[in-house]
Amino acid sequence: MILVTGATGFVGRHIVAELVAAGYRVRALVRPGSPQQQVLAGQPVEMVPGDVRDPESLAAAARGCRAVIHLVAIRREWRDRTFEAITARGAEHAVAAARAAGVERFVLMSALGVTENPVTGYMKAKLRAERAVQASGLPHVIFRASFIVGPGGFVEEYGQLIRRAPVIPIPGSGRYPVQPVAVRDVAVAFRRALEVPAADQIYDLAGPDRVSFAEFVGAIAQAMGVRKPMLRVPLAVMRPAAALLQRLTPNPPATLDELTMLAAGNVGDPGPMIRDLGLTLTPLAAAVREAVDELRAAGRLGG
Ligand SMILES: NC(=O)c1ccc[n+]([C@@H]2O[C@H](COP(=O)([O-])OP(=O)(O)OC[C@H]3O[C@@H](n4cnc5c(N)ncnc54)[C@H](OP(=O)(O)O)[C@@H]3O)[C@@H](O)[C@H]2O)c1
Incomplete structure (x- = not known):
């Protein structure tokens, strides 16, 4: 079973479709009241209610899973929907849940442009998410995506x-x-990240x-x-x-x-990802x- 957070989003729905087509069993963490829930309707996906701000819901969702694909992040802050609460702490909660469940792999969606000294709130939160994954001891793959x-x-x-x-x-x-990189290529990259030998890599997920x-x-x-x-x-x-x-x-x-x-x-270098994951962009x-x-x-x- 693979847990996907952010499965109802623009990118998440393509990753879920790719996993389902390849025969994976998929569990999706879905925010109660998500306006996008219907995008998963009719697919053989187990939907579990949860929110990345609620560690208990993540822990329950990760139980019994072989891998976690964590996509949840926000692009813009609004009121209490902050980079800190959702992108940074949400990723930390997801990592903790994955560790408690003993998953074999954690795959994180990050963003191209993350550096050691980020200047925007979005990038600072992405860096914290990356650090949480790297410090977890879990076999992991981190993708830094360009425009999708x-x-x-x-x-x-x-x-x-x-x-x-x-x-x-x-x-x-x-x-x-x-x-920019095609969303279908993104979906294939995430699937392959579950399949290659774990190497704790950070890949630039950029187009050709x-x-x-x-x-x-x-x-x-x-x-x-x-x-x-x-x-x-x-x-x-x-x-x-x-x-x-x-x-x-x-x-x-x-x-x-x-x-x-x-x-x-x-911009970035998709070469290592192409080589290691066997992608055609x-x-x-x-x-x-x-x-x-x-x-x-x-x-x-x-x-
Ligand atoms: N799109 C791009 O061009 C691009 C480029 C680089 C990186 N990325 C990264 O790719 C990932 C997915 O992006 P996207 O474009 O697919 O974004 P999106 O369409 O906005 O999807 C975001 C997903 O996160 C979920 N979510 C938001 N807050 C949540 C919470 N508190 N608890 C649980 N789930 C929550 C949303 O659920 P609801 O249905 O409930 O809203 C949705 O499923 C993000 O990490 C983003 O930073 C995207």
């Missing part, structure tokens, strides 16, 4: 913006390097193509068949707006942390096209 391309997440959010806005807004110069942020957004617009001019919005203008809006709404167009992380670039253009087609077919990119 699929029917959800960034492509859906920016796709909606591209469709609605008269121009395509680009933060700053737009020249920041990114290396390194492009600028503006080129990435351009690829989404092209796949959507949208031709609009790009408008570069100086970071000096965006930062104060982000600082204000993130206090007023849980879903601002961007947060200060996100602008900082974007400007720092988001999907080219960016194909991944974006497939994501846009799936979103369109599901009516999630509007008319």
Whole structure:
């Protein structure tokens, strides 16, 4: 049995589908009242109620499991949903539960850009999660993911913006390097991480193509068949707006942390992961096209 936390999320549902297709028995930790519970309905997945802020629920969920895949994290803080409580302490609770259950492997979703001295709250929490896993003594694999391309997440959010806005807004110069990875490749990587001999590795989970942020957004617009001019919005203008809006709404167009992380670039070396896990990575253009087609077919990119 494999416990997956964050199974109802954009990435989690693809990992669950990959595990189920490969014949694994999957248990999903599901927040009571999760708005996304229905995404797992109809799949042969055992759903157990729980919250990463509740160590008891994690301990019960991990009992009898061979491995834990921990995906839960938040991208933005809102009120008591803090990086500290959910991303950092949530991971620490998951590790403690995995240890108590005596699992054979722990696989953690981290993020590209984690360094020894992170400057954003998001990255600080990811670093704490990584440290908890590394200090656990559990055989583990940590993935530091880049932008993940699929029917959800960034492509859906920016796709909606591209469709609605008269121009395509680009933060700053737009020249920041990114290396997005297809969600299907992410799912295969997580499955293989359960299957290879444990080596306590940290892998960059990045795609095969390194492009600028503006080129990435351009690829989404092209796949959507949208031709609009790009408008570069100086970071000096965006930062104060982000600082204000993130206090007023849980879903601002961007947060200060996100602008900082974007400007720092988001690239890595997928070579060790390709070698050790035997992956073939999907080219960016194909991944974006497939994501846009799936979103369109599901009516999630509007008319
Ligand atoms: N998407 C990307 O481009 C990207 C890039 C790099 C790294 N990552 C990492 O990949 C992981 C998954 O990201 P995602 O895009 O799939 O995020 P997502 O769609 O927001 O999914 C988050 C998942 O976490 C669950 N969750 C949130 N708070 C919880 C809590 N307190 N207790 C239990 N479950 C809780 C959510 O459950 P509900 O259904 O109840 O909300 C959902 O299943 C995260 O660690 C993220 O940092 C993502």
